[in-house]
Amino acid sequence: xxxxxxxxxxxxxxxxxxxxxxxxxxxxxxxxxxxxxxxxxxxxxxxxxxxxxxxxxxxxxxxxxxxxxxxxxxxxxxxxxxxxxxxxxxxxxxxxxxxxxxxxxxxxxxxxxxxxxxxxxxxxxxxxxxxxxxxxxxxxxxxxxxxxxxxxxxxxxxxxxxxxxxxxxxxxxxxxxxxxxxxxxxxxxxxxxxxxxxxxxxxxxxxxxxxxxxxxxxxxxxxxxxxxxxxxxxxxxxxxxxxxxxxxxxxxxxxxxxxxxx
Amino acid sequence: xxxxxxxxxxxxxxxxxxxxxxxxxxxxxxxxxxxxxxxxxxxxxxxxxxxxxxxxxxxxxxxxxxxxxxxxxxxxxxxxxxxxxxxxxxxxxxxxxxxxxxxxxxxxxxxxxxxxxxxxxxxxxxxxxxxxxxxxxxxxxxxxxxxxxxxxxxxxxxxxxxxxxxxxxxxxxxxxxxxxxxxxxxxxxxxxxxxxxxxxxxxxxxxxxxxxxxxxxxxxxxxxxxxxx
Numbered sequence: 001x002x003x004x005x006x007x008x009x010x011x012x013x014x015x016x017x018x019x020x021x022x023x024x025x026x027x028x029x030x031x032x033x034x035x036x037x038x039x040x041x042x043x044x045x046x047x048x049x050x051x052x053x054x055x056x057x058x059x060x061x062x063x064x065x066x067x068x069x070x071x072x073x074x075x076x077x078x079x080x081x082x083x084x085x086x087x088x089x090x091x092x093x094x095x096x097x098x099x100x101x102x103x104x105x106x107x108x109x110x111x112x113x114x115x116x117x118x119x120x121x122x123x124x125x126x127x128x129x130x131x132x133x134x135x136x137x138x139x140x141x142x143x144x145x146x147x148x149x150x151x152x153x154x155x156x157x158x159x160x161x162x163x164x165x166x167x168x169x170x171x172x173x174x175x176x177x178x179x180x181x182x183x184x185x186x187x188x189x190x191x192x193x194x195x196x197x198x199x200x201x202x203x204x205x206x207x208x209x210x211x212x213x214x215x216x217x218x219x220x221x222x223x224x225x226x227x228x229x230x231x232x233x234x235x236x237x238x239x240x241x242x243x244x245x246x247x248x249x250x251x252x253x254x255x256x257x258x259x260x261x262x
Numbered sequence: 263x264x265x266x267x268x269x270x271x272x273x274x275x276x277x278x279x280x281x282x283x284x285x286x287x288x289x290x291x292x293x294x295x296x297x298x299x300x301x302x303x304x305x306x307x308x309x310x311x312x313x314x315x316x317x318x319x320x321x322x323x324x325x326x327x328x329x330x331x332x333x334x335x336x337x338x339x340x341x342x343x344x345x346x347x348x349x350x351x352x353x354x355x356x357x358x359x360x361x362x363x364x365x366x367x368x369x370x371x372x373x374x375x376x377x378x379x380x381x382x383x384x385x386x387x388x389x390x391x392x393x394x395x396x397x398x399x400x401x402x403x404x405x406x407x408x409x410x411x412x413x414x415x416x417x418x419x420x421x422x423x424x425x426x427x428x429x430x431x432x433x434x435x436x437x438x439x440x441x442x443x444x445x446x447x448x449x450x451x452x453x454x455x456x457x458x459x460x461x462x463x464x465x466x467x468x469x470x471x472x473x474x475x476x477x478x479x480x481x482x483x484x485x486x487x488x489x490x491x
Binding site: 050051052082083085086088089090092094096097098099100109110113114152153154168169172 | 385390393395409490491
């Protein structure tokens with residue numbers, strides 16, 4: 001069974017249709033790259049999955065449970081949306097780290113707040129918080145940032161900030177980790193360290209959806225690729241196949257612009 | 263010179279000015295204590311997605327900011343009695359209460375606009391990052407937005423608070439005996455002293471010293487918040 005099933009998603013901004021009949025599924029442990037030019041709807045699609053935008057039509061199911069159905073308001077209640085969001089992790093293009101907290105606190109804050117809802121929080125407060133802290137430190141160490149735990153975001157390079165953001169998303173153990181152009185805001189010499197982290201996550205079979213402009217990376221790291229244009233899925237399939245031997249003319253045109261770079 | 267500072271006249275004037283300045287300080291602190299939180303409530307009203315509430319709030323803010331504080335003090339103090347709605351407690355405490363209520367409402371409206379600017383100045387991505395991490399709206403506000411907002415509003419708030427130090431003198435319009443009223447009283451006659459001009463100008467020393475202290479404290483707060491960008 002697929003971990004994620006997206007069915008017939010449609011989204012309008014005013015009278016502009018930004019997503020149309022988007023359907024795809026994703027297996028556990030697989031990574032999916034979404035490619036396409038700016039304005040093709042890639043980011044909006046990710047934002048729909050994270051409940052930052054509300055699709056006008058369609059449904060989203062995780063592990064077979066429908067968590068969003070545009071025709072069923074019961075799936076859209078604010079209180080439940082908050083919990084459902086936790087199926088997805090999100091890494092933003094512009095990091096969006098919390099500037100007033102250290103790298104470690106950025107990673108642990110949400111988990112600390114969530115743990116307050118646990119019935120045993122009052123009794124085991126210290127143990128729970130210590131555990132969250134230790135887990136946060138381990139995550140940052142995994143990102144190669146063990147020495148940077150107590151640095152504030154403004155004291156970190158872009159690449160380091162984005163790695164903190166990845167650790168922050170991982171801390172809540174999402175079923176599916178989403179990346180919205182994770183290297184687009186970085187200087188070229190800093191993209192490598194972030195891509196390396198994502199690559200190792202893929203090797204550890206983390207289920208991921210990555211919106212990216214890095215074609216070589218998509219080809220080498222992703223299992224599946226979706227090419228979007230004008231709000232629709234033009235082509236989807238195994239990553240290497242779509243990027244090296246696209247079937248559709250529009251995909252070919254799009255990829256040809258990257259041919260020189262690669 | 264030394265004789266002057268030790269003279270009975272100087273001691274009498276100083277005692278009177280001190281008691282006047284105590285009133286000034288009371289207005290100042292009561293206004294801050296009331297207007298700082300009330301302003302936040304008003305700012306939420308002016309940003310509400312519920313249109314009637316937003317409209318009403320913005321109209322009130324417009325009316326309060328668009329009319330003189332002096333007028334508001336006079337109206338608040340006299341109109342309820344004239345209209346027989348209620349009467350303020352008699353004497354100095356009634357005047358002080360009325361003045362503080364007027365100041366709190368007035369300053370809360372100014373603060374609300376500063377808060378609104380501060381809140382809306384925090385990038386939307388901050389809120390979204392909190393949302394995708396499963397935080398509630400209030401958690402996002404208190405743990406993420408608030409401190410970033412405070413950092414943004416310290417400089418404009420400093421302006422407003424220093425203005426408040428001096429605006430307290432408007433309380434004299436309903437004969438509240440704050441420091442300027444006291445200073446002036448020695449021209450007209452107070453404690454058997456009259457025709458003295460210097461006490462009025464001497465009040466400036468109080469304002470200067472106090473606004474100096476306030477400036478220093480707010481500068482300290484600004485430096486304290488410099489640890490993040």
